[in-house]
Amino acid sequence: MSDINEMNVGIRWYVVHTYSGYENKVMASIQKIVENRGLGHLIFDTRVPVEKVIEKKGDKEVEVEYKLFPSYVLVKMIMTDESWHVVRNITGVTGFVGPGSRPTPLSDKEVEDLNIEEKKVRLAVAAGDEVRISGGLFDGFTGTVQSVSEDMKKITVRIKRGRRDMPVELDAEYVLPV
Numbered sequence: 001m002s003d004i005n006e007m008n009v010g011i012r013w014y015v016v017h018t019y020s021g022y023e024n025k026v027m028a029s030i031q032k033i034v035e036n037r038g039l040g041h042l043i044f045d046t047r048v049p050v051e052k053v054i055e056k057k058g059d060k061e062v063e064v065e066y067k068l069f070p071s072y073v074l075v076k077m078i079m080t081d082e083s084w085h086v087v088r089n090i091t092g093v094t095g096f097v098g099p100g101s102r103p104t105p106l107s108d109k110e111v112e113d114l115n116i117e118e119k120k121v122r123l124a125v126a127a128g129d130e131v132r133i134s135g136g137l138f139d140g141f142t143g144t145v146q147s148v149s150e151d152m153k154k155i156t157v158r159i160k161r162g163r164r165d166m167p168v169e170l171d172a173e174y175v176l177p178v
Contacts, residue, residue: 009079011044012105015097016073022092023048026073029090042083045076049114072097074114079103124177131157135174142178143168 018026027046034043049068054061077083084103087093096103106114125131129145143159146167155175158165 009105011076011078013074013076013111014079014103014105015069016075016087017094017097018071018073018092019094020071023067023071023073026090026092029092030073030075030087033086033090037086039083039086041078042080043075043077043086047074047076048072049074074106079105125155125175130178131155131175132178133157133159133170133174134176136170138168138170139174145175148172 016026027048030043030046034040050065051068053064053066055064056062075087077087084096088095095101098104125145125148127145127147131143131145133139133141133143138159141159143157143165146156146158148155153172154169155172156167156169157175158167160166
């Protein structure tokens, strides 16, 4: 058994170093090989992280893409001899990032910080629902959901305080359906 197969830690993001200007060609080549050889069970996604910026050129505004990490491509894959060999032997690839010949996967924190993957959030509550608050200053109170933020991280709940309703903005993790 090879060193690469022993390093298999499941589906992870890896960083591939490329020649300057070859990022998109390498990404396209990986995608084509995955499709042609049926390697979708080993290589799941490839990305070249870019930032879109609007620049003014005279009186026109033009949207321009800049590579956040020139000469690097991110690949979501299961590290095996076969997947390593496929990616490593693509024209323009100089190797994986990691000490020596040992590719090092990105940590969950690094993936989160890079915003590579969008986490889809589904809440169990919506505007008008009765809820119970399970943490923070208003722990144990009940109320009615008034609104949910666009990013679904904050929920405004109207709770009874004395004779009046009071809107309180809470982290979504503290709001539970009744």
